[in-house]
Amino acid sequence: MKKMMNKMPSVGVEGHWSADKFSDNVLQDALIRHALGLTYLQMADVGEVLETVAKFKAGKEWIDAWSEMATTLEKRAENSNSNVTKESAYLRASTYWRIALMYFNSIDDDRLSKYSQNSLDCYHKYLEVSTFPGEYIEIPYGDSFLPAHYYQSPVADENAPLMILTPGRDTFAEDTAWVYRQALERGINCLVYDGPGQGFALRMNGIPFRHDIENVITPIIDYCLENFEGIDEENIILFGISFGGFLVPRAAIYDERVRMCIVDPGNANWGGAFAKRLEMIQKMPKEVRPAQLDFMLEDYIYKHGATSETICDELRKFDNTDIIKDLDCLTIVMDGTSEMTQGEAKVFYDMLECEKEYLLFDEDSGSQMHAQMGGYATASEMLLDLVEKHLIQ
Known part of the structure; x- marks a missing residue:
């Protein structure tokens, strides 16, 4: 495990915001930063993002925390008589439906397709009431x-x-x-x-x-x-x-x-580097493998249409x-x-x-x-x- 973590990239310089962490999970931390970055485009709101993160840190599952915020905004848009509110709320709801799925890869769970459709529907409702082309x-x-x-x-x-x-x-x-x-x-x-x-x-x-x-x-x-x-x-x-x-x-x-x-x-050679990481993860006994690394392995298998036996060979094609x-x-x-x-x-x-x-x-x-x-x-x-x-x- 120690050897594996030494191979992982380090980011951030002390005294700068990149050194602060919203989560010890690398991907979740990155996605929270991404969500905050979208606030200047009015695709998210700082308070909503931080409130969702707080609920996640308190024990709520990632997909549940973000989908609850998305549901709140979608309902607000649907119940409003103002196109101004509809435009704003539908856009943010669409964002949160997507983020809910960015750390979720249970392929047999119907929320994958359902929340995807929710995000698309909210975005298209936003376009309907917006002047954005x-x-x-x-x-x-x-x-x-x-x-x-x-x-x-x-x-x-x-x-x-x-x-x-x-x-x-x-x-x-x-x-x-x-x-x-x-x-x-x-x-x-x-x-x-x-x-x-x-x-x-x-x-x-x-x-x-x-x-x-x-x-x-x-x-x-x-x-x-x-x-x-x-x-x-x-x-x-x-x-x-x-x-x-x-x-x-x-x-x-x-x-x-x-x-x-x-x-x-x-x-x-993106694929070669990640093939090496996944090989190291696979060598770790599953019972001691951190959940973050388990998710990484499963996520690559899912997104590349591979199996645990073929994923590393598949990644090496990306060179x-x-x-x-x-x-x-x-x-x-x-x-x-x-x-x-x-x-x-x-x-x-x-x-x-x-x-x-x-x-x-x-x-x-x-x-x-x-x-x-x-x-x-x-x-x-x-x-x-x-x-x-x-x-x-």
């Missing part, structure tokens, strides 16, 4: 579909850039709002989607992760160009956050239409080391001094042979955590300034 779409995927939203920028030129946003392992498409809302304000149209292994695509359609993400993103680009007008084909941008930041470079390598690739953070040199579009690599996978983004950046930018957030920025959790305002401002600088005019 958003169109729900279902992108064909095999015999199923990938849930997505297309956002047409209200200030976009007739021929505008398109940003396609890929979320991470634990969050959903709409959790990338800190990027796409800033992009929309700058005249960039956006497509956000839950891909294989992510968000609603996993929990409602049962679609697990796949390493060959080009077979997902290239069809998405095709779909956008076929179904939406006013897209500047010379300014197609891929943005990937957390695990999505590992995925999208491969898609950019295989699709020459991609003008810009943004990774937050960069990582060349782009040999092809990173082939990435030939402008690539922006985001990083933080309290990043969980410390040093990996810089290794990835140094491997690139294309035009590139390295965007580092230090402790004083407030955006130094993994994927800038909790510091989304500063992160989006600095990132989108850099994106605008490199757009083809």
Whole structure:
């Protein structure tokens, strides 16, 4: 156990907020920071988040604490005669329904699909009473579909850039709002989607992760160009956050239409690193294995459609080391001094042979955590300034 914990990444520098912990559970701590970060977008409220955390710390299950807050807000929205209240409450309810599922992987529990549908329904009710632009779409995927939203920028030129946003392992498409809302304000149209292994695509359609993400993103680009007008084909941008930041470079390598690739953070061999961790976890006797590590193992098996025997081999497929040199579009690599996978983004950046930018957030920025959790305002401002600088005019 001691050897295992020594392998786990350490984050935070004393005297900065990244050193404080909301939970000893790494994922739960990260998700709480994420929820707090969404408050500046009015997708959450500080008091509601901290009250939910307090109930969780007092012994209530994660999914129950967050779903209770979501239910309260959904009922408030339904009972209100004011569209102002409906807009605000439905948006926050949608967020809390999603967060309830971010630390829950009981695949036989009907709350997976039920709470997913609740989140979607609340978000669509928010869009109905809001002036925020958003169109729900279902992108064909095999015999199923990938849930997505297309956002047409209200200030976009007739021929505008398109940003396609890929979320991470634990969050959903709409959790990338800190990027796409800033992009929309700058005249960039956006497509956000839950891909294989992510968000609603996993929990409602049962679609697990796949390493060959080009077979997902290239069809998405095709779909956008076929179904939406006013897209500047010379300014197609891929943005990937957390695990999505590992995925999208491969898609950019295989699709020459991609003008810009943004990774937050960069990582060349994400799968290999986590395969080693899971191997160590599996070697620990189950009776002494901490619940946090048990959850991690089960979560990877679930999201990758694997078994305990195949999960490590499946993860090793997620290795782009040999092809990173082939990435030939402008690539922006985001990083933080309290990043969980410390040093990996810089290794990835140094491997690139294309035009590139390295965007580092230090402790004083407030955006130094993994994927800038909790510091989304500063992160989006600095990132989108850099994106605008490199757009083809």
